[in-house]
Amino acid sequence: MRNIQIILGYQGSSYHGWQRQKNAITVQQKVEEALKEVTGQQLEIIGASRTDSGVHANGQSANFLTHSKIPVDKIPYAINSKLPRDIRVYQALERPMDFHSRYHSTGKKYTYHVINNAFGSALDFNRAWHVQKALNIEHMIKANQHFIGTHDFAAFRSTGSSVKTSERTIYASKLWQREEKLILEIKGNGFLYNMVRIIMGTLIEVGMGKISHKDIPAIIQSRERDRAGITAPAHGLYLEKVYYENP
Amino acid sequence: MRNIQIILGYQGSSYHGWQRQKNAITVQQKVEEALKEVTGQQLEIIGASRTDSGVHANGQSANFLTHSKIPVDKIPYAINSKLPRDIRVYQALERPMDFHSRYHSTGKKYTYHVINNAFGSALDFNRAWHVQKALNIEHMIKANQHFIGTHDFAAFRSTGSSVKTSERTIYASKLWQREEKLILEIKGNGFLYNMVRIIMGTLIEVGMGKISHKDIPAIIQSRERDRAGITAPAHGLYLEKVYYENP
Structure with a gap:
């Protein structure tokens, strides 16, 4: 075998x-x-x-x-x-025979892609979230810094997951703009159900001025899903890499 | 009206x-x-x-x-x-009422996308030509230089077009590599039927060593379709821009 x-x-x-x-x-x-x-x-x-x-x-x-x-x-x-x-x-x-791709993973990297313009993009229609409203990218970048580190991410989890602890460590999270595209690259030891999509939805609400970037630490601390932003749609999310101790 | x-x-x-x-x-x-x-x-x-x-x-x-x-x-x-x-x-x-999007265009810009690796790319499967063999990019870049300028491109035309002259001017043609992707960006006053795809197919054959980059001028001069390379598939080609005198 x-x-x-x-x-x-x-x-x-x-x-x-x-x-x-x-x-x-x-x-x-x-x-x-x-x-x-x-x-x-x-x-x-x-x-x-x-x-x-x-x-x-x-x-x-x-x-x-x-x-x-x-x-x-x-x-x-x-x-x-x-x-x-x-x-x-x-x-x-x-x-080795005992290797398990899920249990033994030590981390994952995701990207999330947003098109921020008036009409979207024909070639990205099922590959990026189209956000029409103007966004304050500086505020979004500041907000994003607060996710880095070890936190209880209960406020950034959809119901339906059965994991015991909602504490996770984000090693790195980078947000950048390239023409009309916004890309979030986030790397952590694990992610709760819909966690990246809720982080992205929250960042977009920061960009729109609905949530202040200064409030992110309090939202994390609250552990209340209602305080975070919307869940960004699935079609902007990319699983980029799964990490293991022995690559 | x-x-x-x-x-x-x-x-x-x-x-x-x-x-x-x-x-x-x-x-x-x-x-x-x-x-x-x-x-x-x-x-x-x-x-x-x-x-x-x-x-x-x-x-x-x-x-x-x-x-x-x-x-x-x-x-x-x-x-x-x-x-x-x-x-x-x-x-x-x-x-103006006499504007005609086809007759009045003064040029076009296309890009052609190639994935050059062993297994292709799931996310580019209908958006780039998958070429498995190793390519000599330096030779391809040298070959590509020869297309710039005013030439009779009869050797780079598929039959079925009824245009009178096969002389066209290529203003700029750039080929570059980004990880496993090769991109050709070509700008000219007009293109014959399948011209960009035949130029790309020819460049790939140069990269494979089937055609020498030094032979491109002679192939152009021959005006013989048989001397140029294969027609690259449609799904790697992008119409990027149509130019007019009054933008």
């Missing part, structure tokens, strides 16, 4: 998220179907992150156990030949 | 090109349908460039005559509210 980790990307718009569902096509299902064609076995693949419907990935990580003897460097070619072209495996690695 | 110019973008993947067809959905048709909803009239819209199926646009230009009294700055909002989100009107301008 071998434990294979794969790094993959996908366009979220065509799938109902990562996790296998009964009546909807998901990325997990597509990868498992491709693996069945390649190995002849019905395998279960474990994803590091259960990305929601519409969320994109450039660096999702997943693993599966297999008896297949296919050389590890040939695995991406084999799986890709059976996958739709908006899902691509970029790398495969042989891991 | 008023003559309105619009600047628009679209994702080419969902449409059978710009020009209205009998049994396929095109961008022109979608814009004309939206205009009918906005103005109540069945108008004909003239596009500066008849982009092929799969070709994207960030700056297509088009014009139409209308009796509608809608203020020019409200036109993009009105049309966009009736368009699918992968077609967006970015600007509307009032033009």
